[in-house]
Amino acid sequence: MSAERIDGSVLVVNAGSSSLKYQVLDPTTEEVIADGLAEQIGEGSSRIKHRYRGHDVVVEGVLPDHEAAIATVLELFASDGVDIADSGLAAVGHRVVHGGRSFFAPTLIDETVRSEIERICPLAPLHNPANLVGIEAVTALLPDVPAVAVFDTAFFHDLPAAASTYALDAEVAQQYAIRRYGFHGTSHEYVSRKTAETLGRDYGELNQIVLHLGNGASMSAVACGRPIDTTMGMTPLEGLVMGTRTGDIDPGIVFQLARVAGMSIDDIDTLVNKRSGLKGLCGENDFRSVLERADAGDESARLAYDVYLHRLRRYIGAYMIELGGLDAIVFTAGVGENAAPVRADSLAGLENYGIEIDAERNAIRSSEPRVISTDASSITVLVVPTNEELAIARQ
Ligand code: AMP
Numbered sequence: 001m002s003a004e005r006i007d008g009s010v011l012v013v014n015a016g017s018s019s020l021k022y023q024v025l026d027p028t029t030e031e032v033i034a035d036g037l038a039e040q041i042g043e044g045s046s047r048i049k050h051r052y053r054g055h056d057v058v059v060e061g062v063l064p065d066h067e068a069a070i071a072t073v074l075e076l077f078a079s080d081g082v083d084i085a086d087s088g089l090a091a092v093g094h095r096v097v098h099g100g101r102s103f104f105a106p107t108l109i110d111e112t113v114r115s116e117i118e119r120i121c122p123l124a125p126l127h128n129p130a131n132l133v134g135i136e137a138v139t140a141l142l143p144d145v146p147a148v149a150v151f152d153t154a155f156f157h158d159l160p161a162a163a164s165t166y167a168l169d170a171e172v173a174q175q176y177a178i179r180r181y182g183f184h185g186t187s188h189e190y191v192s193r194k195t196a197e198t199l200g201r202d203y204g205e206l207n208q209i210v211l212h213l214g215n216g217a218s219m220s221a222v223a224c225g226r227p228i229d230t231t232m233g234m235t236p237l238e239g240l241v242m243g244t245r246t247g248d249i250d251p252g253i254v255f256q257l258a259r260v261a262g263m264s265i266d267d268i269d270t271l272v273n274k275r276s277g278l279k280g281l282c283g284e285n286d287f288r289s290v291l292e293r294a295d296a297g298d299e300s301a302r303l304a305y306d307v308y309l310h311r312l313r314r315y316i317g318a319y320m321i322e323l324g325g326l327d328a329i330v331f332t333a334g335v336g337e338n339a340a341p342v343r344a345d346s347l348a349g350l351e352n353y354g355i356e357i358d359a360e361r362n363a364i365r366s367s368e369p370r371v372i373s374t375d376a377s378s379i380t381v382l383v384v385p386t387n388e389e390l391a392i393a394r395q
Helices: 066-080 111-119 128-141 170-175 185-199 252-259 265-274 277-282 287-295 299-323 333-338 340-346 359-363 388-394
Strands: 010-015 020-025 032-039 046-052 055-061 091-096 147-151 207-213 217-223 226-230 328-332 380-383
Touching: 010 128, 010 388, 020 066, 020 388, 032 066, 046 066, 055 066, 066 128, 091 128, 091 388, 111 128, 128 147, 185 207, 185 217, 185 226, 185 328, 185 380, 185 388, 207 299, 207 333, 217 299, 226 299, 252 265, 277 287, 277 299, 287 299, 299 340, 328 333, 333 340, 340 359
Parallel strands: 010 091, 091 147, 207 328, 328 380
Antiparallel strands: 010 020, 020 032, 032 046, 046 055, 207 217, 217 226
16 A cells, blocks of 8 residues: 555546546646556456556456446555545546537536436447446545546537538437537547647647547547547547448448348447447457558458548548648557558658658657658648547646
8 A cells, every 4th residue: 555645646537338547647747656457348358457656467357347347446546556545636537428518628527417427328328338437436435536527529519510510300410419529539639739839839820630540530620729520420430440430331231231131229339339440341450460461461451451541531631621721630549659551651642732751750659749741741740649648637
């Protein structure tokens, strides 16, 4: 048990559909005191990796649900540090995926807010229930520490109506809160602001395209500090090809699967969210393996890569037109930060549009924000590592 004081630090809790990420960090110094990841929750064999000041503990076992995961994580804090129960923690920040129409700013969580997040659950059935479990479990342990919800949709709350409205019967859309909300907003905002800082420019004067390419993937067009479009929609399913999600598909496919294949709505939900994307096309969603197999001549991995890139390039073109003028294209998240071939291929052949990647700069591996375009490129291309935990802790 650690007696260390951690005054002013924040516990950030990010509960995904089958994972739980957490950090205790100081938002001023940016120092990470403890962090961890619980994976494969509810999947038979689970694993938690917990780290406190460079000391790692791994717990393997079965975590049937998020309650069990959080209980084990809280025990790890008590047994291996840092003691979060009584040592000066200033706040808890919870990432909440869907804020619906109600939430578009960091919100102090009370009973009313909790029930409103619960009411929104049908809009994000894979995510918001896990977020709520996180909120309840941590609040039970730390009832006196203020808990704040930071919504993934918030940054996109003011998308122009033309970009946020589906061409659906307007009354039906209104009644069921159907609109394009956008997700990964915390990351898109953090990365686009960091880009301005890296370039020494005013955030409000830059036009940017941000590519958040992780297992989930989304792109945004940010005009002078204001997002004007993004690829994810009412749910995180729309847009780019992802690790296990289809991204854009013809909704007619859903009717076909229901009517002809006899699949239930739940079966189709699982198919398009968990068994599609790269995994559906070539059996794997780890981008490293997809790249290795595609390079080695594996046809299904090559096709998966080509479909992934085709979608990226389509949206890059669309957003260049929407923005009118473009200053920066920015890559972030697991694939965007690490996969040099994806960055090179998604912008290949665009020299006539003022986009030219420098092969040597692109090949450099680093955890720092960096420019990867040539000096002659009129549009600057960057890699800017995202840090959603820090962004949440600051908010
Ligand atoms: P994220 O969701 O941001 O954690 O990103 C996860 C994705 O990043 C996975 O598909 C990983 O395979 C991919 N990734 C991580 N490191 C690399 C790498 N060095 N090269 C290619 N993809 C990577």
